Amino acid sequence: MTQIKICGLMREQDADVINEVKPDFAGFVFAPSRRQISLETALRFRQIIDDTIPTVGVFVNAPLDEMLTVFRSGAIQYVQLHGNEPEDTVQALKDAGAKVFQVYKPDEPITPTAADYTMLDSGAGSGIPLDWKRVPQASHPFILAGGLTPENVAEAITTVRPDVVDVSSGVETNKQKDPEKIRAIVTTAHNN
Numbered sequence: 001m002t003q004i005k006i007c008g009l010m011r012e013q014d015a016d017v018i019n020e021v022k023p024d025f026a027g028f029v030f031a032p033s034r035r036q037i038s039l040e041t042a043l044r045f046r047q048i049i050d051d052t053i054p055t056v057g058v059f060v061n062a063p064l065d066e067m068l069t070v071f072r073s074g075a076i077q078y079v080q081l082h083g084n085e086p087e088d089t090v091q092a093l094k095d096a097g098a099k100v101f102q103v104y105k106p107d108e109p110i111t112p113t114a115a116d117y118t119m120l121d122s123g124a125g126s127g128i129p130l131d132w133k134r135v136p137q138a139s140h141p142f143i144l145a146g147g148l149t150p151e152n153v154a155e156a157i158t159t160v161r162p163d164v165v166d167v168s169s170g171v172e173t174n175k176q177k178d179p180e181k182i183r184a185i186v187t188t189a190h191n192n
């Protein structure tokens with residue numbers, strides 16, 4: 001079984017399929033993006049998403065205080081650092097009790113980190129696949145992201161053997177989350 005994060009929830013109705021199929025993580029984008037949501041919306045999501053599903057806040061070079069405010073509000077349990085955040089930031093978030101995903105880009109060295117998860121991503125919700133055969137050895141738990149879809153996720157898992165896969169664009173239709181695609185990818189990840 002491979003765990004899965006569905007990232008970039010935007011509409012309250014997105015929570016319905018999340019509660020139905022129970023991915024292992026649900027992600028909210030706080031960085032500037034067409035998927036960006038407010039803290040108020042994230043708090044509403046947290047109220048309606050099943051308690052057993054941890055929520056992850058995605059930030060890009062945000063001030064530490066901003067991330068701590070969101071974490072302490074209870075909207076998220078994990079912080080995903082998607083910019084060039086230094087190890088000091090990872091440590092400060094962990095000292096505050098947050099769990100951390102540290103994101104690396106292709107061709108960037110995967111350096112030792114105190115983060116709870118190491119994540120390799122081709123972009124930032126861009127839907128661009130990685131060359132899975134060139135994914136470097138990384139410390140575990142390891143998350144693979146970038147251009148995953150219900151159709152290609154089984155091959156990605158077989159090739160890379162990540163602990164977690166992460167998807168956003170590949171479960172959207174007309175730039176909105178698509179319940180059928182979410183059902184399909186969660187089932188496939190959990191069966192592989």
Ligand SMILES: O=C(O)c1ccccc1NCC(=O)[C@H](O)[C@H](O)COP(=O)(O)O
Nearest residue numbers: 007033124125126127146147167168169
């Ligand atoms: O999704 C965004 O809009 C986004 C914006 C800024 C920074 C990160 C962002 N997404 C991070 C994610 O965790 C996505 O799920 C990941 O990049 C994979 O996206 P995709 O290739 O679209 O599946």
